Amino acid sequence: MQVYPFSAIVGSDDLALALVLTAVSPGVGGVLVRGEKGTAKSTAVRGLAGVLPDQSVVAGCRFGCDPAASDPACPDGPHDAAAEPATRPARLVELPVGATEDRVVGSLDLKQALGRGVAAFEPGLLAAANRGILYVDEVNLLHDHLVDVLLDAAAMGRCTVERDGVSVSHQARIVLVGTMNPEEGELRPQLLDRFGLAVEVSAPREPAARAEVVRRRLAHDADPESFVARFAADEEALRRRIAEARSRIAQVELPDAMLTLIAEVCAAFEVDGLRADIVTARAAIAHAAWTGRTTVGRADVRAAARLALPHRRRRNPFDAPGLDEDLLDRILGDDPPDDPPDGPSDGPDDGPSDGPDDSGPGRGDETSGRDDATPDGSEPEGAAHGTRQEPSSAAEDAAPSADPPPTEGAAPAEDPVDGPPGQPAGASRTATAAAGRPYRARVLTAKGVGRGDSGRRSRAITSTGHAIGATADHPGDITSRGLHLPATIRAAARHQQRRGRTDGPLVLDAADLRRPVRQGRESNLVLLCVDASGSMAARRRMEAVKTAVLSLLLDAYQRRDKVGLVTFRGTGAELVLPPTSSVDVAARRLEALAHGGRTPLAEGLLAAHDTLRIERIRDPRRRPLLVVVTDGRATAGPDAVRRAGAVAARLRDEQVASVVVDCETGRFRLGLAATLATSLGAEHLPVEEVAATTIADVVRDRASRRTIATLPLAHPAGPEPTRTRGLVA
Structure with a gap:
């Protein structure tokens, strides 16, 4: 199957820039792509693999160790430093939403365990994605237990497996790339913060741009090989440019003035923690390397802040993501006249453009696809780039009710039913109130115990949680549901004499296999x-x-x-x-x-x-x-x-x-x-x-009053206060 070329994608300039910066500097921390359905989110991410430079790996290592700095604790090690390294294409591993935990982190190799009696480890998707990109489509629908696994791997850079008699720890330096449709739900804040950059994408509004997107898509579907060959030169040029930027990134200098400016921007937008400052600095360095500069300038800081800060400004799931670019411009000010210009562009089809000062990812989408843009491309007064403009709440316009408050303890008044003339009864005047x-x-x-999908509310029999028993149901599903090893051994032990075992490995039959029954939350x-x-x-x-x-x-x-x-x-x-x-x-x-x-x-x-x-x-x-x-x-x-x-x-x-x-x-x-x-x-x-705190306050208040009631009436200098049921006044 021919993957749609990355350089053939039209209109998604911010998305292209974010993915390229991650490719140039994996330390940026990955990309979260948010947008409505049908906006080529997955197409762009899958196309990125085609322009990533090849990797050098230790030959035969299942974990993709770097020959120049191999993992000393690699389960396939120790590696021979003098051995000839192998070369492979850069990895982009897809994590399905319905994947099981053992498929992600790895598990006991059942073939060797049951056939040879050896407790061997079978690597999972985190091992395959080491030093590469782990892509999760519909990341907001990922099960919570898998989110916890990814958080741990992204934070530590290692995957530790302690299960089924296997104890393994291996390198898992992954770059997370996720796509999602916000209408289907939001991400947990912990996982949201693990994405270095975030991009909002939408379909272009100009008919010409939409027509070009459809034209290219139809051409690819009709003859994929010819379409890919048409963009082969652009793909190769983009691959070379990414490789050059990677080699140049070590030479890029981040002046103290620019580092202070990054700190001022992050403080002004009140982002939590310091990860935003670190990611913005790394993204600015990557942007400078991508545009051919050796010193970070204001243009690099601006391009990095636009991608690194919007998703970190959300205080709760009801806040709209976005960035006030007017405020960003006021903080950054103007570029000084002696700032070095952006590097030369290799042409209109050479992938993402150089930065926010061009018509590329930094500026190209600010008027593109906007209904409120003026004909000359400027933004109408009062509109902020990157900030969703919601209509004003009716609660702000509604006048407060003129009805006097009822007398305390009086009988409830009847519902008002008399509305404006001509309005039916029961449909009286209405108002809104703000929460x-x-x-x-x-x-x-x-109540009770359910069998729904894993979650955090009610008790249920789920695929995660603690084991409360074992069952022989669905023995063919053992690989995906896990093996309850003690129960399997107990089931097989009573049949060993009949099966003729005298020595050697345990003789197993399919009927002996047991899987765990786990109770968690749904x-x-x-x-x-x-x-x-x-x-x-x-x-x-x-x-x-x-x-x-x-x-x-x-x-x-x-x-x-x-x-x-x-x-x-x-x-x-x-x-x-x-x-x-x-x-x-x-x-x-x-x-x-x-x-x-x-x-x-x-x-x-x-x-x-x-x-x-x-x-x-x-x-x-x-x-x-x-x-x-x-x-x-x-x-x-x-x-x-x-x-x-x-x-x-x-x-x-x-x-x-x-x-x-x-x-x-x-x-x-x-x-x-x-x-x-x-x-x-x-x-x-x-x-x-x-409110949960209200219940706690009621309990504390009652306990306090009960304690005070038992205290002796004495002078402050009198005897010690009375202790009542563990409470001390």
Whole structure:
């Protein structure tokens, strides 16, 4: 199969530059490519392998050791320094999203263990990617246990395996390159920070550019060999230029003034830690080497900062990635007149252009593909490069409610139903409320033990976790699911005499093989069913409700759950967000959520029931967790209370794990949400106890009051305070 040439890619200048800088200096730390579907993310990464210079390796070493500096602890060593080295193409190893842990890190070689009775190690993908690039398509969908393995390897540069009677440690100097579609979910911050550079890609908006992309793609599909031959000279020129930049990088000087400037930029953008400073410095040096300079200048710092900082400015998953380039320009200032110019370009088809001062990756995409660009290519006033411009929240424009706050302890007021003239009853005037700062939410889990995908919420039988037993089911799946060695030996031991074994290795049969049964945590479908009626607004509670829901979304993000959002108000319910792994989309929908009108509780529960029924067909292994956020009132439609109770009973009979977050406030409460929780067979949780810290504060407060009550009334200079159940006043 002919890979699409890297130099034939049109329009993705920032992406091309980021990949080239990683190829020039692997110490930059890899690239994360974020963008919508169909933007040639994978095509560009796979094409990079074709322009990487060949590698010199120790002949016969399965771990690709460098002959000039071989790993003294290499499992295939020690290596003979006088041996003739071998040459191989640079490695770009793909890590499938569904790969198992033993395939990634390596495991016991079953063929030698069962055939020869030898505990030999079979290297995994990390060994194959040593000194090369490890590419993960859809990296945001990677299982958490594999993310932990990659974090460890990327941080230490080594892979250590302690499993199945094998103890091995080998070099794993990998460059991570990942592609993802943000709509399908975000990355854990720990893994996000491990990518040195990050690029946002999108399809070009100009018809001419789009037509050229399609023209080249069709030409490649029609005759791949001719198309590749057409760009062979460009590919070879790009390969030579990368090799020259690699040899030049040791000569590039980073002046103290530029290093201080890098520190000023990173401090101004308030990035966490110092990895951003280190990566920006390395990328600036690589950019200078790529453009033919021996001294880092402001243009190099600017190009590096645009790629190294945007993904490190996210404080939480609801922050939009991006970089305020106006601020960056103000910090960097203008280039002094005596700054050396960029190196000469080898031509329009010689791969990525030289830097941000040309029409290449640094500048080429600033107006390309933008709807808000002016005809002369300048940016309209108020727009910031690299920063997603969201419409202003309706919460900022909505006037505060003029309704006076209810008297504490008074009976609940009816939902406002009178709207503007001509508007149907039950669809009263609406408003929006902004959510507060999210907090760490209490952990809500589904009851029992499931069998879903690995995650961090409910207990389940998964492919990771601690072994709680062994099974003989699916013996042919041993290679991918792992081998429970003690159980396998025990199963075979009782048959050794019958099988004629007198000495030598254990005589095994396929029926003896056992795989471990592991219990860990699974990810769930967290479906939020939120009451947005007028009764929520009348008590000024919508802000607290949105804050609680936002906190639950943040918890779902951290636990790798899928989330969905159903809202109900007026006369009906709406599936605002179908189940997805992208919690930031859910947060944006929540921000624009309006409230007002009657409370169609039955319709909200019915919409949640229908959503769960469809998801059960799509993903039968993923258990749902229904979170109903309401005060328990049902005022819309005839016989509203009875209909709501009937739908709740149906959800209970189908054993849907549920939690009712009670939003009722005041000294005197009707307790309708608690009644709904009983009908659902759900846990009842007051909204003020959603925060995990709130529960801890309540316990500490009660313990403190209990201790104080037992203290003797004495003068400060009197006897020692009384100790009560381990507590000391």
